[in-house]
Amino acid sequence: MKAEIIAVGSELLTPDRLDTNSLFLTEELNKIGIEVLRKTVVGDNRDLLSEAFRDALNRVPLIISSGGLGPTEDDLTRETVADLLHRSLRRNDNILRYIEGRFRALNREMPEVNVRQAMVPEGAEILENPRGTAPGLWLEDGGHFIVLLPGPPRELKPLFREQVLPRLERLASSTRMFHREIRVTGLGESHVEQRIMGIYKRFPEVNTTVLAAPGETQVHLRIWTDDVEHAKKTLDEIVSGFEIALTDRIFSQDGSPLEEVIAAELTMHNATISAAESCTGGLLAQRLTSIAGSSLYFLGGVVCYSNELKTAWAGVPAELIQAKGAVSAEVAVALAEGIRRRVGSTFGVGITGIAGPGGGTEEKPVGTVHIALAHAGGVKERGVRFPGDRESIRFQASQAALDMVRIHFLYNGKQPSIRA
């Protein structure tokens, strides 16, 4: 079954508010095999609202709407949908008594405007909403289903789970969506695409999306089927193909971010890490410590912007900085080895580079970053030139540093060089 989501409310057409209910609704619908074909946000305007519902009815058998069920003049969803389906609105005295009771419980009198919320289109089923005043409504019309939900997420979510899902489950087929998310770093969107195109094209029943994200490329695989075994087998086969095509560039097969992958590796290996950062300014430490339980593997780090602090905190010889420049392979290595030694950690990371927008030269343009990883067996260094703005360069540098740790574990420290 296919569905569309309509979010109603003029505030959702301002720069301040985003419709977030649709993420929840999409997830819940997908789980029971219902695909969302379109999302529409429309203001509190009767004509535009009516058109949005009419168009959607022409395309799909199921419409889920949120918002516009409030008590005020600009809450028009109830009236508009009743009009569109040629149903009259009738006052439901049970709802009215319930709303009056809610106000009474707060020692307030029900304002007259709230009577609107007790109006129900003929033939609609009432979806009780114990967390708010407006009930949801379930309408069937010529083989179509229209579900009207209140806008506040804390009302919409439980109401959907408790009252809409059971009804939809009776209608939906046994088809379900199965999903895998592969994450890749060190290869851009188009390179990933080129390497895997030949594989996923052999499976036209699987919906494949390649997405560029900061410092990584994400590949989403989705298959809709009622055959669990078939779904698992197909997705496994594609992912096996990807593993060959993308070699060691895949860092996650379940959508977890790179810092989480590294946190798990470090914890599993009972290893610790420290960092001496220049251009990333604490971003690497921040990502490493964003994971709950990070004190198990992260002892500390320094952000040494000035040359003096590179010397004072990571023991980088002043002459080395003088000779090679603060942004150099040699200084990155010295930072990594120095911080590892001083902290006494299994790994030491050193990052130095030019995040921009200023500070670039012809020889060392903005985006030039040197990253080193020191460990008991030695030290590895990578010089990269990252594209993008300051924020993007800093993120990519932290990503590349985390990836060096991942590669180290992958090859048990036996991999001599890391490919870009």
Place this chain on the structure above:
Amino acid sequence: MKAEIIAVGSELLTPDRLDTNSLFLTEELNKIGIEVLRKTVVGDNRDLLSEAFRDALNRVPLIISSGGLGPTEDDLTRETVADLLHRSLRRNDNILRYIEGRFRALNREMPEVNVRQAMVPEGAEILENPRGTAPGLWLEDGGHFIVLLPGPPRELKPLFREQVLPRLERLASSTRMFHREIRVTGLGESHVEQRIMGIYKRFPEVNTTVLAAPGETQVHLRIWTDDVEHAKKTLDEIVSGFEIALTDRIFSQDGSPLEEVIAAELTMHNATISAAESCTGGLLAQRLTSIAGSSLYFLGGVVCYSNELKTAWAGVPAELIQAKGAVSAEVAVALAEGIRRRVGSTFGVGITGIAGPGGGTEEKPVGTVHIALAHAGGVKERGVRFPGDRESIRFQASQAALDMVRIHFLYNGKQPSIRA
């Protein structure tokens, strides 16, 4: 003029991704008097995409779309719109050379798939995109304007500002939206609302929105008028009222984030800062260095998770940690004074706390954070208990630390205590 926004991409119809570009686009359009009537999210499907553009063309003179301009098979916006307008697609060799050049500059070869991005519908104007491979496109058709923009926000935003806005400004009416964004920290949404309600309600022509954001509350004021003087006078009057009602809790009147405000203060006063962070794990350093030119005021910082490193790097006496606990006012003060002394900066910040989810006790529950600011005149300390999850507690702690610096400058260091 009225507009619709179409966000293209199957990933935007999954539970993983939300279209956020439309917030930026709405704001920019509103500023030049263009109202957004509808937002549509549609997947990478030629028929559905075509229908979405066709329907929108029937309703409004201006369509702004984002996404679907990538190099892959499922990037269909270009082809679909060309089809719909009966325009042929032609390869533009300038674009092709530009794309090849981008890959060359990164020492990579252009994958063959990227040739798609050089295809341009007949009669389209090219909107150059120096931050990505896909250019934007500007099409005019029978009095309608269609603007196709790339999906990544860091490409879309500057491209829109630099190339689309000037074109739209020539078309738009003289009515404009005037906007102020007041940012407040240390007061929750409902407290802000309660203090300012009486002020903004006196100006019904001004649309006022109070929004909760991490570590701060934002108040948006919007007025639509063709009278610049009237707009300015009205907004000034409201903001003056807010300044009285919210006292020193306002940190920004132009929407700039707190780290930017602090960066400006430090630079202006020729002051420097350093930080010794525990629970924030580098987040404060990262925020301070996220601003271009941060090396002027930021020399360095340490992330000292372990007690040993608190002693080694910030000179916190081991006995003090033993006696008072790592999370204590005394250790925060010692961190701030120690890092200031070692770095030789004007200010030193010390942060120690329990970000959770583990580590809380009855006496010091999750969310307990001590923050200290040391300067030549002495040291201030604040103990706070922040609500929320790990990420939220860490952000609020970094926000509170930055706010202590702001308050110090505001009162020239003469303010003895800081209110929560």
